[in-house]
Amino acid sequence: MNEYxxxxxxxxxxxxxxxxxxxxxxxxxxxxxxxxxxxxxxxMLAKPLRNNPRAIAQQLVDGMEYDEAKISSVEIAGxxxxxxxxxxxxxxxxxxxxxKAGEEYGKxxxxxxxxxxxxxxxxxxxxxxxxxxxRNAVLGDTVARLMEWTGAxxxxxxxxxxxxxxxxxLGQSVQARYLEILGKDHEFPEGGxxxxxxxxxxxxxxxxxxxxxxxxxxxxxxEKAEKAIFADIxxxxxxxxxxxxxxxxxxxxxxxxxxxxxxxxxxxxxxVYEADGxxxxxxxxxxxxxxxxxIKSTGEPTYRLPxxxxxxxxxxxGYDLCIDVFxxxxxxxxxxxxxxxxxxxxxxxxxxxxIYQFVTIVKDGQPFKMSTRKANFVTLDELMDEVGADVTRFxxxxxxxxxxxEFDIAQAKEAGEKNPVFYLQYAHARIHSIxxxxxxxxxxxxxxxxxxxxxxxxxxxxxxxxKFPGAIQSAADAREPHRLINFLNDVASAFTTFYHDxxxxxxxxxxxxxxxxxxxxxxxxxxxxxxxxxxxxxxxM
RNA sequence: GCGCCCAUAGCUCAACUGGAUAGAGCAAUUGCCUUCUAAGCAAUAGGUUUCAGGUUCGAGUCCUGAUGGGCGUACCA
Numbered sequence: 001m002n003e004y005x006x007x008x009x010x011x012x013x014x015x016x017x018x019x020x021x022x023x024x025x026x027x028x029x030x031x032x033x034x035x036x037x038x039x040x041x042x043x044m045l046a047k048p049l050r051n052n053p054r055a056i057a058q059q060l061v062d063g064m065e066y067d068e069a070k071i072s073s074v075e076i077a078g079x080x081x082x083x084x085x086x087x088x089x090x091x092x093x094x095x096x097x098x099x100k101a102g103e104e105y106g107k108x109x110x111x112x113x114x115x116x117x118x119x120x121x122x123x124x125x126x127x128x129x130x131x132x133x134x135r136n137a138v139l140g141d142t143v144a145r146l147m148e149w150t151g152a153x154x155x156x157x158x159x160x161x162x163x164x165x166x167x168x169x170l171g172q173s174v175q176a177r178y179l180e181i182l183g184k185d186h187e188f189p190e191g192g193x194x195x196x197x198x199x200x201x202x203x204x205x206x207x208x209x210x211x212x213x214x215x216x217x218x219x220x221x222x223e224k225a226e227k228a229i230f231a232d233i234x235x236x237x238x239x240x241x242x243x244x245x246x247x248x249x250x251x252x253x254x255x256x257x258x259x260x261x262x263x264x265x266x267x268x269x270x271x272v273y274e275a276d277g278x279x280x281x282x283x284x285x286x287x288x289x290x291x292x293x294x295i296k297s298t299g300e301p302t303y304r305l306p307x308x309x310x311x312x313x314x315x316x317x318g319y320d321l322c323i324d325v326f327x328x329x330x331x332x333x334x335x336x337x338x339x340x341x342x343x344x345x346x347x348x349x350x351x352x353x354x355i356y357q358f359v360t361i362v363k364d365g366q367p368f369k370m371s372t373r374k375a376n377f378v379t380l381d382e383l384m385d386e387v388g389a390d391v392t393r394f395x396x397x398x399x400x401x402x403x404x405x406e407f408d409i410a411q412a413k414e415a416g417e418k419n420p421v422f423y424l425q426y427a428h429a430r431i432h433s434i435x436x437x438x439x440x441x442x443x444x445x446x447x448x449x450x451x452x453x454x455x456x457x458x459x460x461x462x463x464x465x466x467k468f469p470g471a472i473q474s475a476a477d478a479r480e481p482h483r484l485i486n487f488l489n490d491v492a493s494a495f496t497t498f499y500h501d502x503x504x505x506x507x508x509x510x511x512x513x514x515x516x517x518x519x520x521x522x523x524x525x526x527x528x529x530x531x532x533x534x535x536x537x538x539x540x541m
Numbered sequence: 542g543c544g545c546c547c548a549u550a551g552c553u554c555a556a557c558u559g560g561a562u563a564g565a566g567c568a569a570u571u572g573c574c575u576u577c578u579a580a581g582c583a584a585u586a587g588g589u590u591u592c593a594g595g596u597u598c599g600a601g602u603c604c605u606g607a608u609g610g611g612c613g614u615a616c617c618a
Contacts, residue, residue, distance in 0.1 A: 027557065030564085040560060043598065053598065078561045079598060124618080166618070278616050289543075289614095296616040303618050331545050332613045357546065358612075399554065402546060404611070406553065419580090420566065426580050434577050441577090467557090474557060486555065489565075496581065505577045541580070 001094070001466075002026050004070060005037055005084060012063040013041075016049060028467065035075065035083030036463060042080040053080030091462050092450040098465060098521050106468045106528050111152035111476075117314055118144045120325035121237065121244075122159040125229040126170050127195055128379045129236045131407055132327070135359050137380075138396040138534070139481065140325040141242045143354065145532045146476035146484070155319075156243065159310065161250040162226050169193065171222025175213075177202035178221065182211055201228045236380050239389055241534045250306050258309040259301065262344065263294065271343050286339035304333065308340030315346045323479070324353045331355055354479050356401035362408040378409060387412050387419075390535045394421035397481045397533060420489070424526060425538055427492035431523040432539040434504055435516065441505055444513045452514040457494075457501040461518065464494040465525050472532065481533065488529045495522045 006024050013021060022044050029038045042057035049056055057076040064074060072087040098105050120140025123133050144154045161167075172189040177199045179186035205213060205224055213220055237244070253259050263279065266272045271282045277297030281304070284291050294305045314322045326334065334353050342348040361378060384392050386409075395412060398420065399405050412419075453462065471487035474480075504515045527537040 025560095027560080029561075030556085031561070034561065038560090040599095043560085046598065081561070161618080164618075276616080280616095293616045298616075300616085302616070328546070328612050330613090333618095335544095355546080360611090403554075404547075408553090422580050423566090426578080430578055430581085437577055470557080478558080482555085483557075486557090486565085489555095493565090499577080500582060503577070541578075 001037070001070070001086070001090070004067075005039070008064050008066050009039060009041060009060070009082075011065070012060050015059065015063050016045070018045075018048070029083065032460070034077060034081070035073075035085045037084045037086070039082050039084075040080070042076075042082060046080070056080065057082050086463075088451065088454070088459070091459060092453070094466055095450055095453075095462050095518070095521065098524075099517065102524060103528060105524060106472050106532075107149050107151070108469050108473060109151040110473060111147060111150045114152045114320045115155075115318060116144075116147050116152045116321045116323065117155045117157055117317070117319040118147070118323040118325070119157045119159050119248075119314075121233075121242075123233065124161050124166060125226045125233065126166055127193060127229060128197060128232050128381065131361060131378045131380060131383055132359050134240075134380045134383070134392065135356055135396045135405060136325050136327065137237065137240060137242055138393050139354065139356055139401060140323075141240070142393075142397055142481040142533060143323065143325070143476070143479050145534065146472060146479075146481065149472050149532055150476045152321075155245045157246040157248055158244045159248045159250065161306075163251055167222055167226070168218060170198075170225050171218035173198050174202050174205070174221040174225045175216075175218045178205055178213065181206050182214065184214060197229075197232075198225075201225050204228065232381075236384075239384055240380070240393060241389065248310070250310070253306050253309045253313065258313055259305060262305065262309045262312060262340070265344055266294075266340070269343060281336070281340070283336055283339055286335075286343075288335070288339070292336055304336050304340070307333070307337045308344075311337055311341050311351060312344050312346060315341065315350060320350065322351050324351070326353055326355055328355055328357050352479070354401060357404045359396075359405045359407050362406055383409075383412070390425070391419055391421050393534050394419070394485070398485050400480055400482050421535060422541075424488050424492050424530060425536070426541055427495050428523055428526045428530070428537045429539060429541040430499070431495070431519045431526075434519060435523075438505055438512065438516050442509060442512060442516075444509065448513055448517045449510050450514055450517065452511050453518060455498075455502055457498040458515075458518060461491075461494040461498045461522065464490050465521060468525050468529070484529060484532060488526060488533075491522065491525055491529070495519075495526075498522075 005026055009024050010021060022041065024039060024041055025044075026037055026039050029035060042060060043053040045051075045056050046053040054076060057080045061074050061076060061082060066074070068087060070087055070090045071084050073085040075083045075085075077083050101107075118140055121129070121133060121137045123129060129137065141156065144156050147154050169189050169192055173192035173194075176186045176188045176192065181199075181202055201224060202221075205221070263272060266281060271285060272294065273280055273282070278293050279295035280291045281294045282291050292304060293302050295301050311322065324334065338348045338351060341351065380392070387395075391412065395407065396405070453459065467487060467490075471484055475483040475487075498518070502515060504512055504519060506512075507515070523537075530537040
């Protein structure tokens, strides 16, 4: 429809003989009396044409030729908006095409042929996933689903590091607990991991190996811990309906020489130098105040180096777009990565970073700081035990990524009745309940007469359903899943109004048939939308 | 000190990227179940969009400054 409107506006614009055609911006007005679609083009042209916007709008409208089967009226309103109203026949035609699209409705080919990689979660195996990781995981997965619905081919990747100081401390922590269980001398490492899960892992080792490891160093403990924790993380992700296509070990970048190669390539470009025993990257060339250390004087790389190597590795794999999902604490690190890859000759536009703000945990009415190491955290599994996977996913998605998310545990736990996710599921279940009942009451023959749907609540619902592909598109482009939630709320709300104003069972057969069709389409849209969010659409509640 | 993010109803958040009368959900008040699910609906109340300027036909949205909060700013990851 928008394409059609653009066409008729463009052809009417020709009368002004403009040097360049301005971009035509169309939008759906908030207020019903402003029509179904609206453009501000006349106001945009007021300045270049040195004329009153209403006068321009009038000329545009006069010069417009349109199909009355699609558009029933064109009006000028306010300071110079041109408002279009869709013809009823058009609504029914479109509705019919939604019915035909079925579970494919909402998909577009806007990103057709694009290979997209999205890296998220990427927690190192030092402990179970917490509520903090949850936002990352759900955000990444849902953006991936959104991209898929706009036609892209998406790979989900988990990047991890199972070497380094963190992992050594982890191994030593397990070792200490192991010795403790055996009643032997042990020393808990400084800054060690205090969580109960460490004890569990140690206990497993005791059960499996007895005292066999009493004199071992921390290595077998680290290996056991890594395995156990990854298994735990995988289980949590699975519960959240998240599936990774790839796991990428940072260490492989050292083994395949990518790390050395990156340093060498940067050095060849004169962007790397040695000073104070360390190897530096000239980030000042990219507008930063200070240069950045790539390799410490101890010979160990800083995290930036493997990050740059990893991103160049991704781009070498032929992705058109690589999306990273980072918490706000990484906000300062990715500019270095972008500088690095553009220095290496890659197009940094191909890397896109979603930064989400932190989750503030509110427990017993008090916010508290979480720390994996100190073990005062709420795990995702615990959360899902309390409220279920649907509510958990929904909660993380309902807010814009760049605002803080207040996660009140108590509220989430008692959310059963008042949680907004139920509003959507309830609308869906309610429709199915009607459909079940209708099946007993009616047996239809003959074609559906959609043009019987003339009530306000009916056309308003139909128009809302039309916005689904646009809502997906907008959520995908902005990487903001909450936009889809807002849309689905509109659908559920429009359906509920329809449900109250228009009876389905009990009216005459042709009308009932048409209304059932509308209800079915609504259920389909809710179902498709919830599928993108990774939330179930129950048929009974 | 510097950089990024944020400030909207009592609370938690929207506002289609500059549009028309700033919207939902909780919480409050009041109605509505002998008819398809009341996990719902309708109505009332609640706002100088933190403050001060600026840009323009038009600003919650953009620019400058101030205030308040979050996160960074390491040869930590």
